[in-house]
Amino acid sequence: MSLVLCVDGERWRQHLLETVTALPGVVPVAKGNGYGFGIGRLARRCGWLDEQASVTGSRIDMMAVGTYLELHEAAPRFDGDLLVLTPWRPLGAALDVPETLNPRVIHTVSRLADVGDLLGRAPDARFVLEQLTSMRRHGMTRRDLLAAAEVLAESGLSGLAGVAMHLPLNTASHLGEVTRLINDVVATGLPTRTIFVSHLTPVELAGLRTAYPDFTIRPRIGTDLWLGQRAALKVTATVLDVHAIERGETFGYRGRSMPKGGHILVVSGGTAHGIGLEAPTGDQSLRSRAATIARSGMDVAGFVRSPFSIDGKQRLFAEPPHMQASMLFVPSGARVPDVGEDIEVRVRFTATTFDRVDIR
Known part of the structure; x- marks a missing residue:
């Protein structure tokens, strides 16, 4: 007497393993309703995928959630780092992260003003800087990133975990835009060589890794991972x-x-x-x-x-x-x-x- 999601477990798990194998450094995303599965269940599945590293060749040391309120669903069920995709703001749930979780949480910072504010409140905070892409939702311009690099240099703090790019869907290729954005990161002198990207194909990821061998490219993936095997x-x-x-x-x-x-x-x-x-x-x-x-x-x-x-x-x-x-x-x-x-x-x-x- 219910609305039920029925999953062919063997076929679904095989798809998860194949996807992680094809995308080294992947950061699974579990947000909202957990793509129908629930965030808690997907967090446990991230732990299982990490245990399969000998099969996939890729550790799952990080997963992403959508908001700070979703941390409590993922944290008890996954032991790795937790990247929050909603940008940090000096208000609401972003200020209520339990101290025990602070070492595992990676914030997303998308405004120059928030860089100094976050570090002033939590000098040990870990974070990524989000770049402004053609999607124009959140993000920092090249000028903002340059100013952020100066703030970080002056502070002497080392919590920067990378730069994030959230790209739009339904475009022919993102390579031109991503190349320009990575070049902007290089020009700013930010002390990181880790890039978090979304909505890139395996071919595009391989091309970026060839073009920037000194960078670590980490794809964030949700729909194609959890729902990619509709059968x-x-x-x-x-x-x-x-x-x-x-x-x-x-x-x-x-x-x-x-x-x-x-x-x-x-x-x-x-x-x-x-x-x-x-x-x-x-x-x-x-x-x-x-x-x-x-x-x-x-x-x-x-x-x-x-x-x-x-x-x-x-x-x-x-x-x-x-x-x-x-x-x-x-x-x-x-x-x-x-x-x-x-x-x-x-x-x-x-x-x-x-x-x-x-x-x-």
């Missing part, structure tokens, strides 16, 4: 109730009239799980726009496609999903599953909370 992942929901319904009969919270006969299925999974909640994708293709127009037409007619499938056929919501369950419409003539049967669900893993994760 190993399946989501199911349980059929909780089945009701025959005739044309013209009313149903649901809003007392709507059914336009044709069939069955209403009540299945596990609702808005509390993320079902029916959609984030913008940014896809501007003609196909995407046509799909948006088609969905709008279905909304007007009262029919909205759900992520639930029965016998390979995606079924319609009878009405908007409830908090922990959804009502589906199955037309006359289609097979009606029994109460207790599991049906498949297509979800966005990063926006879905599962009742249970079964790794077999």
Whole structure:
């Protein structure tokens, strides 16, 4: 009676090992809902991957979390360093890191003003400086990095763990931009030769390592690591109730009239799980726009496609999903599953909370 993430454990673990083998120095990312698995479970898996270093040839000595509030989920389950991706600010949870965790936490600093502030509060702090990329979310310009290098030289402190670059998605190649950014690091004279990067292909990483043999290039990776083998992942929901319904009969919270006969299925999974909640994708293709127009037409007619499938056929919501369950419409003539049967669900893993994760 749950929304369940079912994992083919052997296939999933093999994918993790192959990914880590192909990406030396990788820093696994576990943030938000832990890509559907939960941060705690992924933290334990990072520890397991570190134990497999003799197989992969790469130690997992560091993992990344999204925010300071996520540290408490990862820290008890992973013994290595913890890189916080959200930039440090002199407020909130960033100031409440337990003293016992301080030696393991690596902060991200993205503003020149925060360099001196962090070191003034915690001289022993470890941190990376984030560069401003074409994504233009957080980061320091070349001038900022040069000024930061001067601050660090004057302080005599040695907590700098590297420079971080968060690159955009869906571009032909990042090599030109990353080359320029690394050259900026060299020009500033910062006392580090470690670069943390995101969204680079194995080929691009190999090219950078060849071009900059005196640098350590560390890829941060989340989606392609944890969700890269989709064939190993399946989501199911349980059929909780089945009701025959005739044309013209009313149903649901809003007392709507059914336009044709069939069955209403009540299945596990609702808005509390993320079902029916959609984030913008940014896809501007003609196909995407046509799909948006088609969905709008279905909304007007009262029919909205759900992520639930029965016998390979995606079924319609009878009405908007409830908090922990959804009502589906199955037309006359289609097979009606029994109460207790599991049906498949297509979800966005990063926006879905599962009742249970079964790794077999």
